[in-house]
Amino acid sequence: MDKKDNLNNVTDLRENKDTLIEKNTEQVVTNKKPLPWKRIIALGFAFILVSNIIFALGVYKFSWHDSITRTVLRVVPYPAVLVKSRIITIGQYHKDLDSYKNYYKVGQKADFSSEEGQKLFKTLKEDLLNQLIEEKIIQAEAKKMNIKVSKTEIEDEYKKLVEVNGEDTLKKQIKDYYNWDMSTFKAKIGLKILRNKVEEKIKKDDIANKKSKVDELLKKVKGGEDFAKVAKENSEDQSSAEGGNLGWVSKGKYAQEFEDAAFSLKPGEISNVVETIDGLNIIKVNDKKENEVLVSRILIKTITLDEWLKQKKTEYKIRTLIDINKINP
Known part of the structure; x- marks a missing residue:
């Protein structure tokens, strides 16, 4: 066999080897299965779960209160207080706290960095928490009593306030003092009417x-x-x-x-x-x-409404999940 034949044989061997490698590579690629969709969903849930655990730890243990946390809490209903089956969310608590804080800053010129201001803020936090708990109890008991508040009743009460203050002035005060929109303000009116109706009912009984x-x-x-x-x-x-x-x-x-x-x-x-x-x-x-x-x-x-509410608070087995003492002005 001459040199030319040997060279051709070597070339053929190389070509066969390259072809075999290409086929094997194609087979590996072909046999590689895509990630199952169930696994993708499971990984997604795991990520969400871990993120929620970390976030909850920050909120409940370390009382995170930065702007990002507060934005999340407006969307995700982390509970601040459990009133039987009813929930007061952390977002709701902080939203109302900011409103009342703004009222004292604008209306009363309160300085929450001062010693007096810090005492006021402590009282404000406690009073607000108690108010929200009482609202949940009243709403639950009103449902049992079949007591409701109509839109007409809310509008009538709103018109009375407009007659006294003027609508433009009233809207400005609501915005400047509490930073509430009109729907929030009317919801507060509804809660006040409901409270009065429940008080009348328990008194009558x-x-x-x-x-x-x-x-x-x-x-x-x-x-x-x-x-x-x-x-x-x-x-x-x-x-x-x-x-x-x-x-x-x-x-x-x-x-x-x-x-x-x-x-x-x-x-x-x-x-x-x-x-x-x-x-x-x-x-x-x-x-x-x-x-x-x-x-x-x-x-x-x-019986007074306060006495009645005191009794109901023991019945409702209220659980407070946040430490309001860690919330700073």
Whole structure:
């Protein structure tokens, strides 16, 4: 075999080798499968989960409050407080806190960097948290009572404010003091109306529950039993120790309903049941001058909204998840 033949054989071997490598490479490329979509989704969820854990750690443990965090919290509803099944979000808390902080800065010229300002901010944080908790309780209880607030009621209340302040002035004040838009302001009006309606309902129910007791006491004193003795044994007023004696009363000291009844009585007369903000009253006039009456009373107190809310807070097993003490002005 001459040199030329040897050279041709070597060339053929190289070509065969190159062809084999190319085929193997094509086979590897062909056999390489794309990343399964389920794995991609799983990796995505894992990334989101880890990101949320890190973010939650920053929010709850280290009380992050920078602009990026606050932007995220406006979108992602991280809970600040659990009121049974209802949630107060961190975003909601910070949004309202910023609004009230702005009110004190603009309206009261508060300096939150001063010692006095820091005390004010501490009180503001606590009051706001309590307010939001009470709103959730009232909303939940109002639903049970089938109490609702209509758009018409909100608009009527808004019109009253416009009549007093003028619409342009009112809108400017809302924006300047609280940085609220009109929908936020009207939502606040709705919450106030709902609170008043719930207060009226619980007051009415409590009066109904206690009316029979007061009627029985009225029957006793009008039947001749000693007023001072009945007052001492039953009245829930501080004056009970003195047999219900309030001393000389002039106009402007007590509720209008109380004074109207007292000044209409003659010495020795006893009123029917008089309802006031304090509760249910039985009034006796012992003596009378031109502008004063010597009065005794039996008072059976009716529940206040604050007392009712205090009871409900124990029932709702409230869990606060954020440390408001770590929030700085």
